[in-house]
Amino acid sequence: MREVAAQFRNPVLLYSIGKDSSVMLHLALKAFYPSKPPFSLLHVDSTWKFQDMIAFRDRRAGELGLNLIVQVNEEGVRQGIGPFTHGSAVHTDIMKTQSLKQAIDRYGFDAALGGARRDEEKSRAKERIFSFRSPNHRWDPKNQRPELWNLYNGRVSQGESVRVFPLSNWTELDIWQYIDQENIPVVPLYFARPRPVVERDGALIMVDDERMPLRPGELPEMRWVRFRTLGCYPLTGAVESRAETVPEIIQEMRLARTSERQGRVIDHDAGSSMEIKKQEGYF
Amino acid sequence: MAGPTRDHSAGGQPDLPRHTRTNLLRFITCGSVDDGKSTLIGRLLYDCKLLFEDQLASLETDSRRFGTTGAGQLDLALLVDGLAAEREQGITIDVAYRFFATGRRRFIVADTPGHEQYTRNMVTGASTAQAAVLLVDARKGLLTQTRRHSHIVSLLGVRHVVLAVNKMDAIGWDRAVFERITAAYRAFARELGLEHVTCIPLSALTGDNVTSASPAMAWYDGPSLLQYLETVEIAFPARSSAFRMPVQWVNRPHQDFRGFAGTVASGCVQVGDPVAVLPGGRTTRIEQIVTMDGVLEVANAGDAVTLVLSDDLDVSRGDVIASADDRPEVCDQFLAHVVWMGEQPLLPGRPYLLRLGTASVGAQVTELKYAVNVSTQERVAAKCLARNEVGVCNLATDQPIALEPYRTNQAMGSFILIDRMSNATVGCGMIEFALRRASNVHRQKMTVNKAARAAASGQKPCVLWFTGLSGAGKSTIADLVEQELHRRGCRTMSLDGDNVRNGLNKDLGFTDVDRVENVRRVAEVARLMVEAGLIVLVSLISPFRSERLMARSLVEEDEFLEIFVDAPLAICEARDPKGLYRKTRAGLIPNFTGIGSPYEPPEHPDLVLASGTEEPERLTSHVIQALASRGIIP
Numbered sequence: 001m002r003e004v005a006a007q008f009r010n011p012v013l014l015y016s017i018g019k020d021s022s023v024m025l026h027l028a029l030k031a032f033y034p035s036k037p038p039f040s041l042l043h044v045d046s047t048w049k050f051q052d053m054i055a056f057r058d059r060r061a062g063e064l065g066l067n068l069i070v071q072v073n074e075e076g077v078r079q080g081i082g083p084f085t086h087g088s089a090v091h092t093d094i095m096k097t098q099s100l101k102q103a104i105d106r107y108g109f110d111a112a113l114g115g116a117r118r119d120e121e122k123s124r125a126k127e128r129i130f131s132f133r134s135p136n137h138r139w140d141p142k143n144q145r146p147e148l149w150n151l152y153n154g155r156v157s158q159g160e161s162v163r164v165f166p167l168s169n170w171t172e173l174d175i176w177q178y179i180d181q182e183n184i185p186v187v188p189l190y191f192a193r194p195r196p197v198v199e200r201d202g203a204l205i206m207v208d209d210e211r212m213p214l215r216p217g218e219l220p221e222m223r224w225v226r227f228r229t230l231g232c233y234p235l236t237g238a239v240e241s242r243a244e245t246v247p248e249i250i251q252e253m254r255l256a257r258t259s260e261r262q263g264r265v266i267d268h269d270a271g272s273s274m275e276i277k278k279q280e281g282y283f
Numbered sequence: 284m285a286g287p288t289r290d291h292s293a294g295g296q297p298d299l300p301r302h303t304r305t306n307l308l309r310f311i312t313c314g315s316v317d318d319g320k321s322t323l324i325g326r327l328l329y330d331c332k333l334l335f336e337d338q339l340a341s342l343e344t345d346s347r348r349f350g351t352t353g354a355g356q357l358d359l360a361l362l363v364d365g366l367a368a369e370r371e372q373g374i375t376i377d378v379a380y381r382f383f384a385t386g387r388r389r390f391i392v393a394d395t396p397g398h399e400q401y402t403r404n405m406v407t408g409a410s411t412a413q414a415a416v417l418l419v420d421a422r423k424g425l426l427t428q429t430r431r432h433s434h435i436v437s438l439l440g441v442r443h444v445v446l447a448v449n450k451m452d453a454i455g456w457d458r459a460v461f462e463r464i465t466a467a468y469r470a471f472a473r474e475l476g477l478e479h480v481t482c483i484p485l486s487a488l489t490g491d492n493v494t495s496a497s498p499a500m501a502w503y504d505g506p507s508l509l510q511y512l513e514t515v516e517i518a519f520p521a522r523s524s525a526f527r528m529p530v531q532w533v534n535r536p537h538q539d540f541r542g543f544a545g546t547v548a549s550g551c552v553q554v555g556d557p558v559a560v561l562p563g564g565r566t567t568r569i570e571q572i573v574t575m576d577g578v579l580e581v582a583n584a585g586d587a588v589t590l591v592l593s594d595d596l597d598v599s600r601g602d603v604i605a606s607a608d609d610r611p612e613v614c615d616q617f618l619a620h621v622v623w624m625g626e627q628p629l630l631p632g633r634p635y636l637l638r639l640g641t642a643s644v645g646a647q648v649t650e651l652k653y654a655v656n657v658s659t660q661e662r663v664a665a666k667c668l669a670r671n672e673v674g675v676c677n678l679a680t681d682q683p684i685a686l687e688p689y690r691t692n693q694a695m696g697s698f699i700l701i702d703r704m705s706n707a708t709v710g711c712g713m714i715e716f717a718l719r720r721a722s723n724v725h726r727q728k729m730t731v732n733k734a735a736r737a738a739a740s741g742q743k744p745c746v747l748w749f750t751g752l753s754g755a756g757k758s759t760i761a762d763l764v765e766q767e768l769h770r771r772g773c774r775t776m777s778l779d780g781d782n783v784r785n786g787l788n789k790d791l792g793f794t795d796v797d798r799v800e801n802v803r804r805v806a807e808v809a810r811l812m813v814e815a816g817l818i819v820l821v822s823l824i825s826p827f828r829s830e831r832l833m834a835r836s837l838v839e840e841d842e843f844l845e846i847f848v849d850a851p852l853a854i855c856e857a858r859d860p861k862g863l864y865r866k867t868r869a870g871l872i873p874n875f876t877g878i879g880s881p882y883e884p885p886e887h888p889d890l891v892l893a894s895g896t897e898e899p900e901r902l903t904s905h906v907i908q909a910l911a912s913r914g915i916i917p
Contacts, residue, residue, distance in 0.1 A: 034589075153638065156706060
C-alpha cells in the first residue's frame with residue numbers, strides 16, 4: 001500500500017464493505033500511521049447491497065474521518081437495471097463493471113487498491129499484485145508484467161491504470177485469523193443470526209427488502225444463517241450456520257467442505273466466466 | 284506494499300499475515316511440457332483432501348469437457364491450469380500461485396511453464412521460492428530443459444532442490460532407471476553448486492510417493508514428496524545479516540513528526556542504534572520505531588515500521604537506512620547477471636530505468652561481457668540479449684545507489700529494468716559485485732563552466748537534433764540553418780551522421796546494437812560542445828525514441844530541440860540522393876532504416892518540418908524562428 005501511495009499520482013482504495021475490504025482498510029490505517037491513509041475510499045454501489053452493509057460503510061467512514069466516494073451508475077438506475085429483472089450477468093456488468101470504469105475515468109484514478117485474493121478463483125491465481133490495465137480498462141492475461149522479488153513496477157502512461165491486490169497471497173482462513181488477531185470490525189451479516197430466507201436454485205437468498213419478488217410457492221422462513229462472502233443480496237447465497245463469533249467462524253471453516261465463492265451466482269455462468277469478466281474490466 | 288503486522292518471529296514474507304509467515308514454505312514446480320507438473324499439484328491438493336465439494340464438482344465437468352486422461356477419469360491438471368487459453372492448448376503459460384496447508388505447514392506453490400520461451404516466467408516464480416521441485420519424465424531422463432531449470436534455480440539462489448522423477452508407473456517402477464537418472468543429476472548439480480538436492484521417484488497419475496510411501500516402490504526408503512515439503516528446513520538468511528531498510532514513503536502528518544516508512548529488508552534495529560542514510564552517507568541514531576500498535580524497542584527483518592531519526596536529515600524515497608558500522612556499498616557501476624524479458628532485445632548503451640529496493644534510477648548496460656547458454660552453462664559472445672536470454676554485464680547508473688551482492692543480501696542485490704517508453708518490466712538482475720572504478724573516478728569541478736563560456740560568447744548553447752529517414756533532408760536543412768546562424772555571428776558546430784561514421788564511429792556498423800552506440804557517442808560529443816558554449820547541429824537518422832530521449836537527458840531541458848524532418852518514405856526513396864534505397868531494394872543493404880530496420884517517429888518533437896512538401900529554405904526559416912522565440916538567438 002505504501003508502494004502505491006509512493007508510486008502513483010492519484011490512488012484510491014476500492015471499498016466493497018466485505019471482510020477483505022475491512023482487512024484492507026485496517027492495513028491502510030497501520031501502514032500510514034500516524035498519518036491517515038493518503039487516498040479516498042471508493043464504493044461502487046450497485047443499489048442492491050444488503051442494508052446492513054450500507055449502514056456499516058457509513059459508520060466506519062465517519063468514525064475514521066476518511067473521504068468516502070459512493071459511485072452509482074445513474075444511467076443504470078434510470079434504466080431500472082436489477083438482478084431480478086435483467087439477470088445476474090447484465091446487472092453485474094452495468095452496475096458494477098461499467099460503474100467502476102466510470103468512476104476511474106471521472107476521478108482520474110491511476111491506481112485502485114482491491115482486496116481480491118489468488119485463492120478465490122482460478123483466473124485470479126495468475127493475477128499480478130500490480131495488475132496493469134489499458135486505457136479502456138482491459139486486462140490482458142497473456143501480456144502481464146513479470147513480478148520479481150518484491151519489486152513492483154507501477155509506471156503507467158496517461159489514461160492507463162493499475163489494479164493493486166495486496167492480499168493476493170492471503171487465504172480465506174488468513175483473513176479470518178487476522179480479523180480475530182487484530183479485532184477488526186466487520187459487517188454483522190458474517191455472523192449467524194435467524195434471518196428471513198428463501199431457497200432458490202439451490203442457494204439460500206435473504207429477503208433484504210421489498211424489491212425481492214417471490215416466486216409461487218416461495219415463503220420466506222427464519223433460519224440460522226450467515227454469509228461467507230457479501231455482494232448484492234439477490235446474488236449472494238447464505239450458508240446455514242450457528243457461528244456467532246469470529247473464533248466460531250474459524251472453527252467452522254476448518255471443517256468446511258465448500259469454497260467461499262460457491263454462494264456467488266456470477267461465477268457459475270460458464271466455465272471461464274470470471275476470466276472473461278476480468279478482461280472486460282471487472283475487479 | 285505494507286506488511287500487515289509487526290512481527291518478531293520470522294522474516295522474508297512481509298506480504299503475509301504473521302501466523303502464516305511463521306511456518307510457510309514457498310516453492311516452485313518446473314519441468315518440461317508433458318512431465319506432469321499440473322497433474323502433480325492437482326494430485327497434492329486432491330490427496331491432501333484440500334478440495335471443496337463445489338471445486339470437485341466443477342472438476343468433473345471440466346474433465347468431461349477438456350480432459351486428456353480418458354473417459355470417467357478426473358484430469359487433475361485442470362485444477363491448476365487456470366486460464367481459458369491454456370486449457371485449449373493444454374499447457375501452462377504463466378505463473379499461477381496455489382495455496383494449501385497440511386497439519387504441519389502451509390504452502391504457496393508457484394506453477395511455472397516449461398517451454399524455453401517462458402524462461403522469464405520461471406525466473407519470476409523462482410525469485411520468491413525457498414525450494415524448487417524439478418520434474419523429469421522417467422521415460423526420458425534428464426533433458427536440456429532440466430539443465431536449464433536447474434541453472435535458473437541456482438542463479439536465483441533457491442536453496443533446496445527436489446528432483447521428482449515422475450511417471451515411474453510407465454517404466455514398471457524400475458529402480459535401475461531411477462538410479463541412473465539420479466546419479467547423472469547429482470553430478471550435474473555439483474557443477475552448478477546446488478547444495479541440497481533430494482531425489483524422489485513418484486507417479487503423479489497414480490499418487491505413488493506423492494503424499495505417502497509407495498508399496499510399488501518398496502525399494503525406495505526416502506520421504507514422499509509431501510513429507511519432504513513438510514519437513515525441509517526453512518532458513519531466513521535475511522535475519523542474520525546487517526540492518527537495511529529501503530525508505531518507501533516519508534510519513535509527515537504534521538509539522539512535528541517526520542518518519543520514514545519501510546519494511547526492514549534484513550537484520551534488526553534497536554532504538555539508539557547508529558545508522559547511516561545512503562547513498563548520502565550521513566549518520567544519525569534511531570530515535571523511535573513507530574507502529575499503530577505502539578512504539579517498539581526493536582524491529583526485525585519483515586516488519587513494516589516507521590523510523591524516526593535523531594537528526595533532521597534530508598531523507599527521501601529510494602534512500603536506504605543501514606547499520607552505520609556495517610554499510611552496503613554505494614556506487615554507480617556494478618557487474619550483474621541479467622535475465623532478459625522484453626520483447627525488444629537488451630541493447631548495451633540504451634537507457635533503461637533500474638529499480639533496486641525502492642530506488643529508481645536511470646541505467647544502461649555499458650558492457651555485455653557474454654551471454655550464458657542456460658542449458659549448457661557455456662559462455663557465448665553476444666552483442667545483445669534476446670527475450671529469455673541470460674547474460675553477464677557491467678551496468679552504470681546515472682546516480683550512485685546503495686547495493687550489495689545478491690548472494691550476501693537478496694533484497695539489496697536484486698533489481699528490475701524498465702523500458703522508458705512502454706513502462707514494461709523488461710529484465711531483472713542479480714548483482715555479483717560493485718566495480719571499484721566507479722568509486723575511484725570523481726567528476727572534476729571546473730571553475731570556468733558552461734554558463735561562463737556561454738556568457739563570453741553571447742549566445743545560449745543548445746543542441747538542434749535533426750532526426751528522420753535517410754533522404755528526408757536533414758543534412759541539407761542543417762547546413763542551411765548553420766549558414767544562417769553563422770551569418771548572424773553565432774558560434775556553431777555541425778555533427779553529421781555520415782561524417783561521424785568516417786571518423787569517431789568508423790568501427791560501428793548498422794545493427795541495432797551499433798546504431799544505439801552510434802547515437803550514444805554523438806550525444807556525448809554534442810553534450811561536450813554545449814558545455815563549450817556552442818550551438819550544435821546534429822543530423823542523424825537516430826531511429827529509436829529511447830536514444831533520442833537519452834541524448835536529451837544529457838543536457839538541460841531547454842538546451843535540446845528535437846526536430847523531426849518528416850518526409851514520407853516514398854518521397855525519400857524517389858529522391859534517393861546516395862543511391863541507398865536502390866541498393867536496399869536490390870537486397871544489398873539488410874538493416875536499412877524504414878525498410879529492413881524500424882524508424883520510431885518522435886511522439887512530442889519540438890518542431891516538425893514537412894520536408895516532403897515544403898522547400899528547404901522555408902523550413903530553415905521555421906527553425907530560425909523557433910530559435911528566436913525560445914531566446915536562443917536574438
